[in-house]
Amino acid sequence: MIITNLPAEFEEAKEVLGAIQQAGFEAYFVGGSVRDTILGLKIHDVDIATSAYPAEVKKIFKKTIDTGIEHGTVTVLDHNRAYEITTFRTESTYQDFRRPDHVKFVRSLREDLKRRDLTINALAMKPDGEIIDLFDGLNDLKEGNIRAVGVAEERFHEDALRMMRAVRFASQLDFTIEKNTLDAIKHNAHLLQNVAVERIHVEWAKLLLGTNPKTGLENFLATTLYYYCPLFKDKEEVFRKILRLRGSVQLSSEASAWTLICYLSSLTSTAVKKMLRAWKSSNELVDSVVIATEIVSLIERRKLDTWSYYKGGLHCIKFANEVASILGFGINHTTLEENYAALPIKNKHELKINGGVLISQLKIKPGPQLGKILEKIEYKVVMGEIENQPTALLKAVSSWIEAE
Known part of the structure; x- marks a missing residue:
């Protein structure tokens, strides 16, 4: 050729x-x-x-x-x-x-x-x-075959990560793992525990974002590789839920994939952090998945309010809604973007007042009280209860102080 x-x-x-x-x-x-x-x-x-x-x-x-x-x-x-x-x-x-x-x-x-x-x-x-x-x-x-070079057992004993690579390529390319190679993975799955988590993580992320992640997950379960991955021993039913979802499960990012897994696992924020840190994930990924998992729950319960849009941020809102859509209860994409665009501010740095101004003009001392006032200002502005203008903000803070 x-x-x-x-x-x-x-x-x-x-x-x-x-x-x-x-x-x-x-x-x-x-x-x-x-x-x-x-x-x-x-x-x-x-x-x-x-x-x-x-x-x-x-x-x-x-x-x-x-x-x-x-x-x-x-x-x-x-x-x-x-x-x-x-x-x-x-x-x-x-x-x-x-x-x-x-x-x-x-x-x-x-x-x-x-x-x-x-x-x-x-x-x-x-x-x-x-x-x-x-x-x-x-x-x-x-x-469309995934086949080990030569004797599969020998290849996997040389580097146990190759078993994860095989199931990852099945997902990425939507190929079938041929029988001898699949059997060799089943017989040697336990060797995966000798491989650094960071290396497994790379292959796992690629599997989740493949052309047909269901194919990868099916092989991941059939070979019991999942059992030798961090905190996955009790996650078989979660993966089965994903396999039972209608149609293909196309995910746009690793954060979306982890959010789907964590949400279907009904993990608390603390448990999400534990899971992702066991996988040696970046702080950015951990924080994003914690927020997104909470947002998926809000979307399902139809409680995604203005403050949730603000605290979630457009990035996390989008991939949380991607997961919600896969699960059958997502929000119209245009509506989501319009709701976010309608926010008075997108982050606290857009406030027309800051701690320095409050200290100099209202003589508020630095400390816990100042922090609480700034948090209250942020919330009131986001919720549309106070206009984001210096005069209006100073007047509101003055009235709060007098009322104390």
Whole structure:
């Protein structure tokens, strides 16, 4: 197979491959970018594999970075672009099911490709677009199969994360995991507990945002991988609920996906935080999901009021409503945006008065009282009870103080 119209990313990288080849070594495009090009999908990073050893790569190019030189990877800087160049390699035993005990550099493309996880990821491409397929990856792409390279058990013992990658690709590509590979995942699911949560999190997020996340979830449950993920042992019924939802479950963000899971799990704000922190999530994601989960409940009970719009913010309101819509009780999108746009202010920084003004003009001392007054001003303005103008705000505060 030859791809005649290569994406621009490959055209731009040809000079790098050419330089390696002119130095007397083999060089190919490999991995996900090749797979996605064949499938007609948008490609991301362009990865290059070569028979040149790291020290030899560094001699060819003027600007390089030792990205992971102990594993054979050197980053080459060319025309303000960065390319990861990795030496063909084989790997030894994996006693921790995560990292090889040692890596051996080789000159053989076949030896390099046969250590990869799935046949659809074990494809290489020459600069002219010719595909090198040594493990029947092209046929698996055509048939929509997820298949381990060689003996599946061996691949998963080398790196247990590959099991999550298999179910993730089933979701992303809407492919079927072939029987031997699926059985090997079932038999080795317990090995996932040897993998860092951060690595599992990346695959889990991609699974949730795939073309058909239901396919991924079905495999996630069928293989019992879920049982070895943080705080998921008792979540089988939650995932079953998602599988029973009508139609496809298309989610626009990781925050939306977690909100759906947390809402269907009936988690409190404290429990949401515990769940997401167990998954090593960012503070931003934790805060967003806590707010959104509460908003979904308000939408369902038809209690999403002006203050809720304000405290939620348009971003969280939108993905909370996305979840509510999937569950069958969402708000019309236009109505939602109009309600938010109608707010007098969108955040407290838009208030026409601040603590400094209250201290200087009304002689209010810094402290708890000042904070409570500012919170009251914010609420009254948002609810339309006081006009957001300095004179009106000062007059209101003065009357509150006199009434105390």
